[in-house]
Amino acid sequence: FFLDVIAGAQMAAQNPGRVEFAVYHGSTDAPAVDVVTGGSVLIPNLAYTDVTEYLQVEADSYILEIQPAGSGETVLVFEADLSTLMGQSALVLASGFLSPADNQDGAAFSLIAVLADGMVVELRNATSTGEHDGELPMVLTLDQNYPNPFNPTTQIRYALPEAGTVRLEVYNVMGQRVATLVDGSQNAGWHTVSFDAQALSSGIYLYRLQTGNQVQVRKMMLVK
Secondary structure, eight states: OOOOOOTTOOSSOSSTTSEEEEEEEOOTTOOOEEEEETTEEEEEEEOTTOBOOOEEEOSSEEEEEEEETTTOOOOEEEEEEOTTOTTOEEEEEEESBSOGGGTTTOOBOEEEEEETTSOEEEEEETTOOSSGGGOOOSSOEEOOOBSSSBSSEEEEEEEESSOEEEEEEEEETTSOEEEEEEEEEEOSEEEEEEEEOTTSOSEEEEEEEEETTEEEEEEEEEOO
C-alpha cells in the first residue's frame, strides 16, 4: 500500500453552519471522473490520486452521480446524508474497482467520508438492490450501519452464508450491553434490522454479530 498525506487537512469546518469536505480519488481502475449533483458538476475531471480543495455545502442529504469525465453518462449513484454533520469536516474517499471481476474479485467501487475524529460514514450505493444481486453470501458479513452518524434510528444489514443461531447486540464503549436486536435462528441470506436509540445518549456504540464461532464488530455514532 502507499500513504498519501493531505496538506491542509481541516479538523473542523471553517464555517460552523456548513459541512466542508475534500474528495480523494483512490480507485485504481477508474478513469478520471466528474462528480455531479442536482444536474450540476460539483467536481470536474478528478483523476486517480487527485484531491480537491475543501468544498462548503449545507448540512443536508445529496445524491452524487459518478460519471467518466466529460461523458455525461452516469455509471454509479450514491446517497450522501450529511444532515447531521454541520460544523464538521470530512475527506471523501473513492476506493475499490469499477470492475471487480477484472481485478481478482477485489472490492467494489465505494465512497466513504472520513471525519476528523476518524469516524467513517458510508455513502450508500443508491443503484444497489440491497440484496447483492440475489446471490447467497459466501462469508459472514456485517455492513456499516446506515445512516451513520444517526439520530435516533439506523439500519444494520448483515449476511449469513448458512442458516444458524444469530445474536446481534449493541454495546457502549464501557463494554456494557445496551440492546439485543437479534437472538435466534435465521436462514442464510441478507438480513436488515432497525435499531432505535431513542433512550440512549449521544456517543460511540459497538454492534456485535455472532453466529457459531464467528464474530464481527463495527462502530456507529449516535448524535442527538
